[in-house]
Amino acid sequence: MTEEALPALLIAVPILGATLPLALGLVRQRIGWWVATLVLAVEAAMASWIAYAVYIGGDRITHILGGETFGRKEVTVGSFDTEGFIVGIELVADALSGLLVALIAFVSLGVLAYARRAGPRQNTFYSAYLLLTGGLMGLVLTGDLFNMFVFLEIVGLMTYALVASDRSAASAVAALKYLVIGTTGASMYLVGVGYLFVRTGTLNMVDTSRVLAGEPEWLEVTGALYTEPLVVASFGFIAVGLATKTAIFPLHTWQPGAYSEAPDSVTVLISALVSTTSAYALARITWVVFTPEFFAVNVKATEAILVLAALSVVIGSVLAAMQQRVKRVFAYSSVAQFGLIAMAIGISVHPAATDTATRFAVYGVVIHLIGHAVIKGGLFATVGAIKKSTGARSIDEYAGLATERPVLSGTLAVLGFSLIGVPPMIGFVGKWYIGLAAVKAELWPLVFVIFASTLLTLLYVARLLEKLYFTPLSETTDTAQEPAVATDGRGSVSFGMVALAVTAAVLAVGLGFMGAELTDAIDPLVDAIQESSPEVHQ
Amino acid sequence: MSSGFVAAVAGFSTTPLVTELLTTRYTYVLFAILLVVGLYMVVASSNLVKKIIGLNLFQSAIFLFFVSTAYLREFKGESGQVPIIPKKAAAYDPYASPLPQVIVLTAIVVGVALTAVALALIVRIYGEYGTLDEETLREVRADD
Numbered sequence: 290m291t292e293e294a295l296p297a298l299l300i301a302v303p304i305l306g307a308t309l310p311l312a313l314g315l316v317r318q319r320i321g322w323w324v325a326t327l328v329l330a331v332e333a334a335m336a337s338w339i340a341y342a343v344y345i346g347g348d349r350i351t352h353i354l355g356g357e358t359f360g361r362k363e364v365t366v367g368s369f370d371t372e373g374f375i376v377g378i379e380l381v382a383d384a385l386s387g388l389l390v391a392l393i394a395f396v397s398l399g400v401l402a403y404a405r406r407a408g409p410r411q412n413t414f415y416s417a418y419l420l421l422t423g424g425l426m427g428l429v430l431t432g433d434l435f436n437m438f439v440f441l442e443i444v445g446l447m448t449y450a451l452v453a454s455d456r457s458a459a460s461a462v463a464a465l466k467y468l469v470i471g472t473t474g475a476s477m478y479l480v481g482v483g484y485l486f487v488r489t490g491t492l493n494m495v496d497t498s499r500v501l502a503g504e505p506e507w508l509e510v511t512g513a514l515y516t517e518p519l520v521v522a523s524f525g526f527i528a529v530g531l532a533t534k535t536a537i538f539p540l541h542t543w544q545p546g547a548y549s550e551a552p553d554s555v556t557v558l559i560s561a562l563v564s565t566t567s568a569y570a571l572a573r574i575t576w577v578v579f580t581p582e583f584f585a586v587n588v589k590a591t592e593a594i595l596v597l598a599a600l601s602v603v604i605g606s607v608l609a610a611m612q613q614r615v616k617r618v619f620a621y622s623s624v625a626q627f628g629l630i631a632m633a634i635g636i637s638v639h640p641a642a643t644d645t646a647t648r649f650a651v652y653g654v655v656i657h658l659i660g661h662a663v664i665k666g667g668l669f670a671t672v673g674a675i676k677k678s679t680g681a682r683s684i685d686e687y688a689g690l691a692t693e694r695p696v697l698s699g700t701l702a703v704l705g706f707s708l709i710g711v712p713p714m715i716g717f718v719g720k721w722y723i724g725l726a727a728v729k730a731e732l733w734p735l736v737f738v739i740f741a742s743t744l745l746t747l748l749y750v751a752r753l754l755e756k757l758y759f760t761p762l763s764e765t766t767d768t769a770q771e772p773a774v775a776t777d778g779r780g781s782v783s784f785g786m787v788a789l790a791v792t793a794a795v796l797a798v799g800l801g802f803m804g805a806e807l808t809d810a811i812d813p814l815v816d817a818i819q820e821s822s823p824e825v826h827q
Numbered sequence: 828m829s830s831g832f833v834a835a836v837a838g839f840s841t842t843p844l845v846t847e848l849l850t851t852r853y854t855y856v857l858f859a860i861l862l863v864v865g866l867y868m869v870v871a872s873s874n875l876v877k878k879i880i881g882l883n884l885f886q887s888a889i890f891l892f893f894v895s896t897a898y899l900r901e902f903k904g905e906s907g908q909v910p911i912i913p914k915k916a917a918a919y920d921p922y923a924s925p926l927p928q929v930i931v932l933t934a935i936v937v938g939v940a941l942t943a944v945a946l947a948l949i950v951r952i953y954g955e956y957g958t959l960d961e962e963t964l965r966e967v968r969a970d971d
Contacts (some may be wrong), residue, residue, distance in 0.1 A: 458955030465948040
């Protein structure tokens with residue numbers, strides 16, 4: 290087997306594996322967890338292999354599903370007059386998707402350790418879990434715009450199902466709200482893809498970007514298509530659709546409900562991966578399909594992204610500081626953090642950005658994507674474990690818990706500081722590069738927003754830590770216990786749950802020291818954006 | 828695909844815009860109307876089932892758009908082409924490109940799955956709260 294088959298296998302293995310918990314469930318109860326663990330262990334091994342090939346071997350692995358590479362690899366097919374475009378669906382593992390593939394494989398495997406005790410135990414849950422992993426893999430690996438829509442919808446569908454998987458009514462309401470908003474967003478994306486397809490005649494990302502740049506041997510067009518209304522509208526639809534899925538203000542309204550009503554293990558998984566991959570999709574389409582040249586012509590598009598991102602950062606943080614329930618605090622905090630990522634995407638293509646600014650912005654996007662996934666996943670794991678062991682759900686109930694649960698409180702503190710961006714943790718590295726990019730591009734209002742966001746993050750994290758460590762245990766905590774929606778309420782915390790939270794905290798600190806290695810890994814991507822972007826034909 | 832495909836879709840003509848739009852490209856007008864009607868239903872209707880119907884309408888509008896783009900006709904002496912048939916083979920005119928139709932088939936499947944999940948959730952919500960109305964639902968949940 291060669292490495293070329295890996296991208297396809299990474300998607301196919303979990304999707305095929307998803308049938309097993311249901312099929313074997315007929316024979317044995319509660320076999321789902323074992324099947325999922327086995328399948329995802331294989332998945333993690335393949336992800337490590339592909340990451341090794343991409344980062345150590347320096348390869349760019351592509352795989353064409355059901356098609357031919359007419360022209361791209363000098364394949365001559367009869368006398369067909371088809372010059373230099375791809376037929377079929379291309380899967381790409383490059384410097385950008387490789388990191389995400391590894392992240393998805395290991396986070397989904399790690400969350401299983403958590404779900405063993407905490408999560409829903411039905412076999413159907415693990416089927417949906419594996420399908421979600423397969424969908425996420427497809428979303429990051431695909432190099433085809435329509436295929437991306439399909440995977441976006443697979444991820445969406447499975448997330449709706451998982452959010453509602455504890456069978457409570459509140460989670461069904463949250464899932465339905467998510468479904469309505471998420472589907473509208475994905476449909477917007479499809480409209481954008483349709484516009485782009487009509488104008489360029491292709492769905493492959495690389496081919497689309499070359500047609501947009503006006504490569505003459507592809508089409509008899511007169512120069513670049515960047516200013517055409519259809520192309521600009523298409524970017525608008527795609528950006529709005531993906532911003533909805535990423536939960537950027539004002540399209541974030543589905544997200545706090547979905548995060549706080551979902552079962553704990555599902556919250557950990559979707560907060561770490563689902564919005565992350567949508568933000569990745571936005572970054573990939575911005576960099577690979579539309580390329581910085583598009584934004585050099587349409588400055589307004591960049592400005593719109595930056596304004597919305599800045600609003601998202603400020604309003605998300607303020608809303609987070611106003612929440613009472615801890616899960617909602619961190620849910621709104623995600624709105625702010627993804628605002629920061631969208632801002633970095635905007636800076637990287639801003640005409641004012643120099644080569645260094647673009648480089649730092651790209652570093653910022655990728656590092657903060659990964660850092661946020663680790664931090665937020667860990668935070669939700671900790672919050673879930675604390676709820677499970679003490680029943681505490683709101684900030685007031687956290688009073689004085691540090692003496693009772695020292696390990697979990699310590700984890701929460703470390704991850705909280707990482708979220709604020711205290712050096713040397715991973716949260717700091719990501720924010721540092723984003724801030725540095727804004728400074729280099731001389732976009733001073735954004736520098737101010739990034740600085741303010743750190744202070745606002747401090748506000749809500751400090752409020753929590755103050756309760757945890759410096760407020761004495763109140764008498765009312767135990768009596769104020771509301772009837773737990775998640776049926777089991779108080780219970781024992783398994784080793785796996787604590788281990789996942791502690792691992793996330795260790796990673797949040799450890800990855801911070803690996804900043805140099807991470808930027809080295811991302812360098813080929815930066816070069817690809819800056820140098821091998823298609824030549825613009827005027 | 829070929830330049831004929833693109834030109835046929837994005838082509839311009841000398842007839843007045845509105846007349847031309849309504850006589851030859853009326854499906855695109857219909858697309859825009861259905862899209863907005865569907866979106867309005869999703870936002871404005873307080874009945875959960877009607878919201879899902881609106882969502883379906885919204886998606887159907889997009890299907891209509893894709894199917895419309897598949898219809899290619901002659902423009903500037905070049906007719907529309909399907910990628911799997913050599914350009915010089917014959918002039919098929921007018922002509923339906925299979926790719927957008929395949930896309931729509933896939934999208935319909937996705938849409939059906941979404942509707943199924945949405946209705947399953949609505950059944951559970953109705954079983955728990957006994958209402959399909961968003962406003963009532965909010966009040967009931969506020970009382971809890």
